[in-house]
Amino acid sequence: MSWIELAPAFLLSFVVFFGPGLLIGWAAGLRGPTLYGFAPAISTGIVGISAIAASIAGVPWGILPPAALAVAAAAVALGLRALGRRFLPVAKDAGEGQGADGAAADSPAASGARDGWLRRSAPIVVALGASALLLGWRLVEGMDRADGFSQTYDNNFHLNGLRWILDTHDASSLTLGRMTSADGVSAEFYPAAWHAMTSLVGTVLPVGPAPLANASTLVIGAFVWPASALALAALLTDLRRWAVVPAALLLAGFPAYPYLMVDFGILYPNFLGYALVPSMLAAVAWSLGLVKPGPEPGRAPQRLAVLIVAVIMAAGVGLAHPSAAMLVAAMGAAAIIAVVAGLVRRRRLISAAALLLVAALVYPVAWDVITPELDPTFWKPTGSSAQAVGEALLATGVGRPAAVAVAAFAIAGVVVVVRKRIWWLLGALAILVAFWVIIAGWQPGPLRDVLTSVWYNDPYRFAGALPLLLGPLAVVGFIAAVQWLRDGLPATVSRPWRAVGVAALVVVAVVGSQQLPVTSAVGSMNSLFRLTKDSPLVSSDELALIEELPDVLPPDAIVAVDPYTGGALAYAFAGVHTTSRHVLSGISPDQELINDELADAEPGSPVCDAVEATGVTHVLDFGAKEVHGGDNGFHGIRDLRRSDAVELVTQVGDARLYAITACG
Template identity: 25%
Template sequence: MEPVLIAAVLVCFVVVFAPGYLCLQGLLRRHDVAFACAPLVTLPLLTLLGVAFDAAGASLPGAALFGAALLAGVGLGAAGQLSWRARGAHARPRFSPAALNLPPDLGKFLALYALAALAVATVVLLVNLDGASSFARRDDSTVHLSYVRAFLDTGRFSTLSASSFLDAGSPGGYYPAAWHVVTAVTASLLSNNVALATNALAVVCIAAVLPWGLCLLHAALFDHDRRTLAWGALVAVAFSAFPWSFLVKGQLLPNLLSFSLIPATMFLLVASVKTRRGEGKAELALLTFAGVVAIALCHPNGVFALGIWAVAFLASAVLCSQAPALRSKPRRWALAACLIVGACALWYVCYRLPFFQGVVGYEQENVLTLPRAILGGLSFMFAKWGGLQPFLSVVVLLGIIDTVRKRRLRWLSVSFAAALGIYVASAALSGEVRHILSGFWYTDHYRTGAMTALFAIPLAALGTSCLAAFFTSLAQKAQRRLQTQKAAPGDAADVQRRGETDGAAEGRGGARASKGCRIAGCLATLCLFGVVQFLPGSIPVSDQMISMGLPRIATSLKALYSWDDIYTADEQAFVQEALARIDGESFVANVPQDGSAWAYGTDGIDVLFRRCADNGSNDLPPETNELIRTRLDKAATDPAVQAAVRDYGIRYVLLLDEASGTDRTVTDKRYTPENWAGIEGVTEETPGFKLLMSEGDMRLYEIEAADAPA
């Protein structure tokens, strides 16, 4: 990892965790719990403060917004302390972590989860970045980077008025922009380097937010099972479908942050249910609500994913309850059934709400047949054939079997099965059933597959623990066999009898394997994980090439973040030089597919077309948009074009790959040549255009007609 990226990650870490921790350390007895849950408070604070400042008409730097969030965190923490003191309680609230069976050395497990996640992130992502400020050449990235840049350019950080064209006076509209606000605040502390801040936040999500939330959840679910809690660190970020596919597809960066917050929120829900009244139950419920708000502000579909997990857990809690009012088994089943039916009814009501119609009605092409979708889900490939993860398939199956024995954890398997069904519906079904089940995720099999992978992580932790125990038992048997062979004939029978006695006691949980056997079991599990998860190469199966999931993700990320493709390093250098030659107040006409769609988000040049769409996706009237794209080269003679460039402040033309070039680095994403004939038709001989810069097949022109009198 480059030093500049390390510094950026540390800055982003402080932005994401500091305000929330300052608030929660005054409300919770455990500093480790407060720290791990901090993002659930930080994100609503930053987002709501951004809305408040914008509503007040205040424009401010991102660093000032962060300072306000820090002060708000301190104020809320102090208010919580004063509230408890006013009620005659102790200086700290009565939240009792003992009710959750959290280990006293939870901080060590948090460190283990972070280190394991960082190790996987290094192999999959960090070594494949083409520099700290590289970025993924993906279509959705143009929008996300532009939103962040617009926040920085205007000093407006409101989720109610988000737009790629805030800098041009666009009023914007509602968009779940918590990810964009956090990235903008981080970028403001990094010399407005949006790409660097984006990479830093991705690392913080994958190496801190997600694994720490999972660590808390595992600690609450697995009680005193330290072995399973520790093995959970190994699988926290091992699934290619989540978190890694969100960096390959889209990119779906807001969804990455949204899903990363789910485990910590789920932990708070579990804590609020397990904690007795008078021990912070109400406060934990309030923090759970804050987590739901944080998830919704990043991406609303995360709330529906959380809802599936939450309903399964609550129904299980009802069925396993020992409360006096629920001692009757029929009453428990009736209440659990009412909970599930009510949740399904609420789901359908949301499906019918006008607010969600643009999402649930979104149609995506089916990519798999039903059998392949089921097989792909069970093998954790999820998307198209290619990213096999057999180690995870085995340990998840072992985890499911383990939950059959542990009644209180069966809801983990039930919720996993529900998510798998939603994934299959999104990947293989059609009609309204598909939209009802998976519409909240845009019927996108990548998102539903990611949800299924998230739900599989606790099962994988259980299964990996079982696998390690199996290898340990094999080591024990091998050790006994060696002892029997080395013993004298008279002692061999005694050794054998002791082994049989120890084996029987082990089956009852009364024997403990030797340290050497436990180490051997751990090493065998780690080696199997490393070999199977990171096995290089591909295997031809039918008409497809099958490879392991994480190596395939790593290969994809290396290509996506390369400065040799689409928006190249030379083109960025040309754009940065062009910024010194233009007035900074006028629009620059461009062809987005030549890489310039990313130029506003990464470098701040005011290109007119900021997405690889048929019309470039901007706020111009449709007829003006088409006029510029198809007839701009006629600016010297066409009065309509002259009026358009004057009225909308279009003064320059940027071409990063001339149409006549022989070594073009472009994308064909939604590209039709005739849609851009007016811009690509501009050459050095075109009347009405003045060449300002030229290098290779890159050109910057000034539109002389922009200065012509009306």
């Protein structure tokens, strides 16, 4: 499949990620960067909630459930604003120097609609388009082919999950876990918003799981991420300046996000959840009254409508991945402290104490509930605490090259935050860096486990969180630097020399940010998407055999597979019913017996009883090479060339399909 052929899926994916949110956000009174930036989180909440509701109601998954919920939510928002205009007073701007639309309070953007829409929005729209082109180019370069797929551990689950949703017409976070349960019935909660949104395109277009995943990757990495980052940046500075265009290109200069999230893992749910974090943090600041929501021209925003938007966004972040929600909660603690400090200054001590009490009760419970039940010592630090601090300052992580250009502008952004006395955001950055140092620099221990197990203590997973604040700060720092060159230099510096300085900054932003840190990150990503005869999960020969399966297998065939060697993806790519769909799939006693002893099966043996009980008819033998180079068993269905229990059906290179013949 070519990238041009993927265009319809990409365009529909864009509508899925932005359409519901734009409708509801507009109805709630959002405008400008807050509308564009908040839309994906709103859409994710609507799609995730509607998937759960549709499953409970027995409604097949498709466009109708999220569309109906989006229209209903927009109607509610419109109604609340109408009631608010009639009965509620106009809210006065408040907060730490922020204005109503998230721009600085003294900026033109905070004064409503004195200017036309085009003049207000053109720089932001162009900035989003320019950053999308640069990010999209890099992501396409990394993904190699439109139908390429990541050769990584977790892709078994994600691609098979898309196929399972399309087969069962059920995208609920409460049921997706059935795909990997031993009995196919029981299921634990799994954050399935990414799967629901990505599969939604597949309910309309005949596109396979891998191209669907790539289409959503382009939308999230090239559009959702910069829109979300600019929504947070808009709290700190006026984005109406044309300097925002080159500033937005800095968002493509961080090696840890978006590239690392679609390199390591592969972490599609984290990839989506992290993209929503900046806008969700801005919504938290709104909800706590640190800044005011954006007015529509000539009308006062209504707080209740905005709060409903924030709740939908929170649901979206949580259903994308709970660890992203806890990241917002962790950084949001700084906003809570800022609110408490304000209440104390106004001598509203009871309100301050009540807010602290609620936080003290909610945070430990949420931390305990969301922390995964995995070995917290599995992931070790990648260096010392000092190294982790240095990586944070240099906008990198896990040993990746330092992103000096974007780091310099991010530091300039911190200076702007300090000068504007936006302490809650500075506190959020300190919290983010502190958790990074704990994860990447501390040795395993009880305190590390308590504080950071919610992120699996995984340095690779958490490294992607650093740009979520550093990115918006870099945008702010670049705009401030341009403004200083234009207005802050002595009068003796001529206009041409000022223009030269601005041009130099643009070159640094565009060219400097795309050097070794990004090229190495994209190269690493590409190495894991490239399909070769030696690919770590599914080789070119193995994929060729998988694509033959619908033609050589009977419709009722059940194929025993080793998920560690890629056989589980026969379900995603060919729709073949396999015994495992992920390396962490639950395995029944009968399946375990087949996995261990099929090679030695004889009529009447226990393993033949297991074959009869499970209905297994065939075996995919992709050898013993596991995706991570280990040995996790499955010896009974590996290297079957000398086994008398099976008969070769077809093969491509060393990839073989066998029929089980020993059990009658």
